[in-house]
Amino acid sequence: MSEDFIAVAQSKDVAGGSLHRLEVDGKPVILVRVQGKVCALAAICTHEHADLSEGDLEDETIWCPLHSSGFNVFSGEVTSPPAEIPLDVYDVREGEGYILVSRNPRARD
Amino acid sequence: MIDNSPEHVVVVGSGLAGLRACQALRSRFFSGKITLIGAEQRLPYDRPPLSKGFLQGKQAEAEIGLISEQELADLDLAFYRGVNASQLDLALQQVVLSNRENIKFDRLILATGSYNRRLPIPGIDLEGVFSLRTLDDAVALRATAEAAAHIVIIGAGFIGCEVAASLSGGDGHRHIDVVEALDVPLKHVCGPEVGIAIQRLHETHGVRIFTNASVAMLQGDGHVERVVLTDGRTLSADLVIVAVGAAPAIEWLRDLPFVSRAGVEVDASLQTPHPNVYAIGDIARFPDPLTGQLIRVEHWEVARAQGLHVAGIITQGPQPYRTVPYFWSDQYDRSFQYVGHATQWDRVIVRGDLDTWDFLAFYVYQNRLLAILACGRTREFRFARQLVERQIAVDLDALPHASVDLRQLAARG
Ligand SMILES: Cc1cc2nc3c(=O)[nH]c(=O)nc-3n(C[C@H](O)[C@H](O)[C@H](O)COP(=O)(O)OP(=O)(O)OC[C@H]3O[C@@H](n4cnc5c(N)ncnc54)[C@H](O)[C@@H]3O)c2cc1C
Ligand code: FES
Numbered sequence: 001m002s003e004d005f006i007a008v009a010q011s012k013d014v015a016g017g018s019l020h021r022l023e024v025d026g027k028p029v030i031l032v033r034v035q036g037k038v039c040a041l042a043a044i045c046t047h048e049h050a051d052l053s054e055g056d057l058e059d060e061t062i063w064c065p066l067h068s069s070g071f072n073v074f075s076g077e078v079t080s081p082p083a084e085i086p087l088d089v090y091d092v093r094e095g096e097g098y099i100l101v102s103r104n105p106r107a108r109d
Numbered sequence: 110m111i112d113n114s115p116e117h118v119v120v121v122g123s124g125l126a127g128l129r130a131c132q133a134l135r136s137r138f139f140s141g142k143i144t145l146i147g148a149e150q151r152l153p154y155d156r157p158p159l160s161k162g163f164l165q166g167k168q169a170e171a172e173i174g175l176i177s178e179q180e181l182a183d184l185d186l187a188f189y190r191g192v193n194a195s196q197l198d199l200a201l202q203q204v205v206l207s208n209r210e211n212i213k214f215d216r217l218i219l220a221t222g223s224y225n226r227r228l229p230i231p232g233i234d235l236e237g238v239f240s241l242r243t244l245d246d247a248v249a250l251r252a253t254a255e256a257a258a259h260i261v262i263i264g265a266g267f268i269g270c271e272v273a274a275s276l277s278g279g280d281g282h283r284h285i286d287v288v289e290a291l292d293v294p295l296k297h298v299c300g301p302e303v304g305i306a307i308q309r310l311h312e313t314h315g316v317r318i319f320t321n322a323s324v325a326m327l328q329g330d331g332h333v334e335r336v337v338l339t340d341g342r343t344l345s346a347d348l349v350i351v352a353v354g355a356a357p358a359i360e361w362l363r364d365l366p367f368v369s370r371a372g373v374e375v376d377a378s379l380q381t382p383h384p385n386v387y388a389i390g391d392i393a394r395f396p397d398p399l400t401g402q403l404i405r406v407e408h409w410e411v412a413r414a415q416g417l418h419v420a421g422i423i424t425q426g427p428q429p430y431r432t433v434p435y436f437w438s439d440q441y442d443r444s445f446q447y448v449g450h451a452t453q454w455d456r457v458i459v460r461g462d463l464d465t466w467d468f469l470a471f472y473v474y475q476n477r478l479l480a481i482l483a484c485g486r487t488r489e490f491r492f493a494r495q496l497v498e499r500q501i502a503v504d505l506d507a508l509p510h511a512s513v514d515l516r517q518l519a520a521r522g
Contacts, residue, residue, distance in 0.1 A: 048162065048439070056488055065487050066444050067437040068494075082410055082437070 005093055005100040014038055014099060019062070021053035024101050029090060031099065032057050032073050039073045040090035040101045047083040062087075115215030115385075116141045118423060119204055121194040122358075123147025125155070125409060126390030127220035128175055129416030135184050137424045143186045144212055146204070148221075150191035151244055152176060157409055159247040160271040161439050165278060166251065170244065194221075195361050199383050216423050219362070219373055219381075219388040220416070223355035223407055228263065232327030233351070240351045241268060250350065257348035261336045262287045263324055265294035267438045269352035270307065273316045274440040285316045286344050288336065292321050298447075299482055300454070303470050306463040306484070307440070314441055319344075355407055357392040372405040377429035379419050387422070389415035397450055398431045399479065399500065404450050408436035433498045446487070448494040449480030460509045461486060469493055471508055478503065495519040 008022050009031060020031040021043055028043035030053050041062070043052050050066035057063075061070045061079055070080035076087035088105035118134060120127045123145050131143050147153070153175040162168035181188070189206065196205035203213045225240045227233065239250045254260070254276055262269045265287045277285050291297070293304035308318050319338070327349060328335045336344045362368045367381045372394035379387045379395060388394075390412035397404045414432045422428060438445045443466050451472040461468030469489060472480040481497055483490035492515040496503055501522030507513045 048158070056491075063487070063491060066439070067446060068487055068491055081413065081435075084413070 004103050005091075006103060007098045008040075008101045009099045011038075011094055011097050011099055017057060019053045019055065019057050021051075024090065025103050028053075029101065030062070031092075031101070032062070034060055034073050037074075038092045038094050038099050040092050041071070041073065041076055042088040042105070045069060045083060046078075046085035046087060052087075114139075114141070115423065117144065117214055118142070118216045118218065119144045119146070119212055119214035120218040120220060121146045121204060122220035122222055122390070123149065123153050123188070123190070124220060124222045124390065124412070125153070125175060126222070126412035126416040127218065128153040129413050130218050130220065130389065130419050131184055131186055132176075132180075133417045133420030134423065137420055139420070139424050141215075143184070144189070144214075145186045146189045146192055146194050146206065146212070148191070148193045149243060152178070152181065154244050156242075159241060159244065160268050161275055163244075163247055164251055164254070164272065164275040170248075173244075193361070197362055197365065197386075199365070199386070202385065215385060217386045218419055218423075219359075219386065219392060220390045220412075221358040221361075221392055222412075223391040224358045225351070226354045226356055228324065228351050228353055230324060230326050232329065232333065235327055235329050235333040236331055237329070237333040237347055238327060238349045238351065241272060242355070253348055258283050259345040260285045260348045260350070261344050261346040262350045262352055263336075264352035264354065265289035265291075265308075265318055265320075266352060266354055267295070267298075269350070270294065270311065270440050271438060272350055272352060273311055274314070277314050277316050277441075284345075286336075286346075287311065287316060287318045288322045288324055288338065288344070289318055289320045290323050294318060294320065299470065300457045300472070302457055302459060302463060303482060303484075306466060306468075309464075310441065310443060310466055355391070357405065359392055371403075374403065377431075378422055378427035379415060379430055380422070380427065387419050389419050395430060398429075398433055399449065399497070402452070404434075404452070406434045406436075406450060408434060410435045435494075443484055444487075446483045446490050446494075447480065448490075449478075449497045451480035454479060456505075458505060458508050460489075460511075469508075471505070473505060476505065478505070489515050492516040492519040495522060 014033050016033045030043040045064045047069050050064050055063045055065040069083035071087045076089040091102040093100040155173045158168050158173045193207040194204045195207050203211045225242045293301045294308050296304045323339045325337045325339045327333050336346045357372045367374045373388035373392050374394045375388050377396050391407045394403045394405045411434050418430050434450045435448045454472040454474045456473040458471040467485045470482045499522045
């Protein structure tokens with residue numbers, strides 16, 4: 001259902017290694033490009049709500065700037081505490097120079 | 110699962126450690142009966158926000174729960190809410206409850222946390238005097254603080270400091286004074302250099318800290334009006350918060366041989382000398398993974414991690430708890446992080462700038478790096494903590510130099 005995706009950025013603007021903050025339907029989301037693939041995740045740490053776009057990206061991990069929680073960019077899973085709850089992950093499509101992000105986070109099992 | 114897998118696990122204390130133990134038992138497919146006994150009526154909630162976001166009015170009660178009603182129901186617990194365990198009979202393997210019920214167990218997890226120390230001084234029962242441990246405390250304190258003009262906090266430990274920071278926000282119409290018995294706040298945890306930096310952080314925000322000061326009494330007509338110090342000085346107060354530290358909530362266990370005022374003694378597998386009884390979280394006195402010394406840590410991550418760990422022990426057999434302690438504290442726009450557990454040190458090495466609250470402090474004893482406190486500098490802390498957690502040998506003299514890359518030091522280990 002392509003109508004559930006919205007174009008949020010141009011591919012050329014999302015380089016590897018950095019965190020890009022934007023809003024998808026008013027929700028803060030970060031885009032990262034890791035191993036060539038663009039990932040979109042909720043931008044707010046599930047621990048005490050720090051803005052993860054001020055954190056660090058390292059390999060496959062986003063690190064929170066406040067208390068060092070780590071989250072995997074592909075799954076949103078917590079890789080280091082104190083956070084306990086994974087980040088919402090949004091599906092991403094990339095083509096023809098644009099990045100599209102799903103309006104709703106991926107369901108968890 | 111091991112052969113002698115228990116049928117009934119009883120957990121006393123429905124705080125962070127106890128609840129996470131129950132959840133981890135189920136996620137490890139423990140299918141026996143679990144009974145959870147909790148003195149508080151409320152569903153388990155998170156304490157750190159009580160002195161931070163919740164007190165600042167940024168977080169609501171619903172946002173600081175540790176579990177939802179549905180998740181709780183899915184755990185299939187026998188949950189006694191608002192019931193105290195009042196006695197432990199090791200011979201019969203049973204817990205006696207305040208409602209006089211006896212509960213037999215195959216395995217028992219003790220997780221009763223801390224209670225706040227009281228100050229036995231005249232006037233302590235006046236209206237307007239609070240302490241902060243439970244959500245009920247925080248609700249009452251938050252409601253009263255809104256209208257308070259002169260707040261006095263007794264004790265400049267982490268909770269006292271956080272409360273000062275949280276209440277100081279806003280329109281600045283209130284005075285906040287903190288009374289501290291030590292000559293430097295938090296000196297016993299962070300050393301004098303860092304303690305002074307923390308004191309200055311508060312003073313910069315208009316909070317006065319009176320050091321070397323003890324409270325003789327509180328005065329007022331029904332409601333507190335003044336705090337009188339032992340040196341005769343008085344501070345106006347319409348709200349007093351007593352934050353003079355905590356002690357393990359183990360009064361009900363005091364007759365047991367492995368229980369003392371220092372806590373409930375356990376081995377590396379969090380087991381007491383009684384093979385079916387474990388202790389976790391704030392009450393547990395366990396071997397420090399770095400030094401082997403028995404330590405007790407009143408911090409969130411230890412409680413959580415030990416809750417998860419003990420479930421693994423019960424379902425799979427003994428395994429040492431090896432996680433090096435960690436905690437954080439948020440004050441104003443600064444966040445402090447600490448890894449390790451230094452009870453004594455002979456050297457504090459500072460990297461960065463104490464004056465701008467942007468530093469790492471390394472605590473060293475006999476040339477061994479025992480702990481690190483970070484203020485800001487989260488990125489560097491991430492690498493530096495590995496030096497402690499993995500006991501990587503480093504040239505200590507190199508640590509203060511900005512040109513030395515902590516990431517590379519950590520990678521060498
Ligand atoms: C205001 C505040 C702020 C904090 N901030 C931070 C922070 O920023 N960072 C950090 O690392 N840590 C912080 N902590 C510490 C952290 O919350 C604790 O270390 C953690 O909650 C300990 O978990 P626990 O399960 O051992 O004990 P608790 O969470 O205290 O739970 C114990 C439970 O057992 C119940 N209980 C006690 N006796 C009995 C009995 N006889 N029978 C039945 N139930 C009983 C108690 O009522 C309580 O509900 C803070 C604590 C407080 C109070
Ligand atoms: S807010 Fe992200 S780790 Fe605490």
